[in-house]
Amino acid sequence: MALSPATMAQVASRGKWHPAPHLMLLNDLMLLVARFIANGKGGIKRLLVTTPPRHGKSLFLSQYCPAWFLGMFPDLRVILTSYEADFAATWGRKCRDLLTEYGPAAFGVKVSQTSSAANRWDFERADGGMVTAGAGGPITGKGAHLGIIDDPIKNSEQALSPLHRNKLEEWYKSTFYTRLEPSAAIIMIQTRWHDEDLAGMRIKAMEKGGEEWLVVNLPAIALEADVLGRKPGEALWPERYLVDDLERIRGEVGTQWFESLYQQRPLTEQGAMFRRENFKPLNRAKVPDGHECRFWDLAATEARHGADPDWTAGVHLRRFGDNYCIMDIARDRKTPHGVEGMIAAACEQDGFAYSIRMEEEGGSSGKSVTSYYRRGILALYDFRGIRSTGSKVVRAMNFSRAVEAGKVFYCPAEWNKDFFDEIERFPLGTHDDQVDAASGAFNELSKGASMILEGVYG
Numbered sequence: 001m002a003l004s005p006a007t008m009a010q011v012a013s014r015g016k017w018h019p020a021p022h023l024m025l026l027n028d029l030m031l032l033v034a035r036f037i038a039n040g041k042g043g044i045k046r047l048l049v050t051t052p053p054r055h056g057k058s059l060f061l062s063q064y065c066p067a068w069f070l071g072m073f074p075d076l077r078v079i080l081t082s083y084e085a086d087f088a089a090t091w092g093r094k095c096r097d098l099l100t101e102y103g104p105a106a107f108g109v110k111v112s113q114t115s116s117a118a119n120r121w122d123f124e125r126a127d128g129g130m131v132t133a134g135a136g137g138p139i140t141g142k143g144a145h146l147g148i149i150d151d152p153i154k155n156s157e158q159a160l161s162p163l164h165r166n167k168l169e170e171w172y173k174s175t176f177y178t179r180l181e182p183s184a185a186i187i188m189i190q191t192r193w194h195d196e197d198l199a200g201m202r203i204k205a206m207e208k209g210g211e212e213w214l215v216v217n218l219p220a221i222a223l224e225a226d227v228l229g230r231k232p233g234e235a236l237w238p239e240r241y242l243v244d245d246l247e248r249i250r251g252e253v254g255t256q257w258f259e260s261l262y263q264q265r266p267l268t269e270q271g272a273m274f275r276r277e278n279f280k281p282l283n284r285a286k287v288p289d290g291h292e293c294r295f296w297d298l299a300a301t302e303a304r305h306g307a308d309p310d311w312t313a314g315v316h317l318r319r320f321g322d323n324y325c326i327m328d329i330a331r332d333r334k335t336p337h338g339v340e341g342m343i344a345a346a347c348e349q350d351g352f353a354y355s356i357r358m359e360e361e362g363g364s365s366g367k368s369v370t371s372y373y374r375r376g377i378l379a380l381y382d383f384r385g386i387r388s389t390g391s392k393v394v395r396a397m398n399f400s401r402a403v404e405a406g407k408v409f410y411c412p413a414e415w416n417k418d419f420f421d422e423i424e425r426f427p428l429g430t431h432d433d434q435v436d437a438a439s440g441a442f443n444e445l446s447k448g449a450s451m452i453l454e455g456v457y458g
Helices: 005-012 021-039 057-072 085-107 162-179 198-207 243-253 255-262 336-350 363-375 392-404 416-425 433-445
Strands: 046-050 077-082 111-117 120-123 129-134 144-150 180-190 214-217 291-297 312-320 323-332 355-360 382-387 408-410
Touching (some): 021 214, 077 085, 085 129, 144 162, 180 198, 312 433, 355 363, 392 433
Parallel strands (some): 046 180, 046 214, 077 144, 144 180
């Protein structure tokens, strides 16, 4: 068993672990990492591996590889981190259990009975062991000779949050990196989420003269100059995912997320989320009946002194089956009294057979505004305020996916040009009021079918 992590995986899984070509490449890379740690030269000191979800990266690099490494070098230590402390501890538990079962016979080591917690365990009569932690959290205890970071980002909301990405970057520099021994090696394994995720920042730092990393990108569908020698268009693991399966996934998650998560060509917020050609025109008289919602995004400021303030926008959306149609957009810059008149006019135009929703800003002022409308001109309507969560980009993601899938229509009218001009510039444009209102209406009508990506690991 001691020959390689792949040998350990096959024996410990009783033959269930499949030695796919990309996993055997990871096996060879792990041997080179171990060579560097053992000799202080040669081999690989910094390894960055990016792979699509559900392709076996974590099972191999976070379970079998560290267990094999500690069995081979029982006086050395490993720190393993992931997006949450509890998730990281599951790998610590699995490594501990592997060495509890196979350590004595295969490596001549035994896990200590007095220090055997899932997130922190040691060997008997040796200095080695393992500590796990959540990315962004504290790492306590001894230093490590091998540091592993496995999927530090949990979901799209974290990936699209500059605050979270900056926090993760500071954690890497001030906490994770400082826990490593001077000659330690680092393995970073992740699915790419964003151009400035932790992997992206390592690559950018390297390009500016920072530490050298061996970067191994394994796209789900091969591109030119594939590291495995695949022809362009071939699947990474056809025994598990055929190209047709991957293309169906592309259709479900949308091109932007597929390119990031599956092709390792990550999102950048400088790319457009919406293209006007993906919206389909539909004559208003031919729009099928369905559920309807008018969602209002109120301007925070009024126009004054030549400024370019926000607009108040109300998007009227109809859902029929799995499709949606933007029936009308009311948009203007008005005083609060003028906004009230605009909303009243839209109500008269739309009628009662639809819901009215309004973005409710945080704090007492937001509640006061929605309470005012609930007691006033909207008292007879199905109306309530909606407290926004997540960034504007995250809130628009489901709507963007539906647009790309060809499920969103619009009625030709005067408001079209202003709407498309704004939405194609989102999220970098000066204004986003119509996008916010359209996303709010879409999310209201599509409740129960959350499409924001969560937990796509393995």
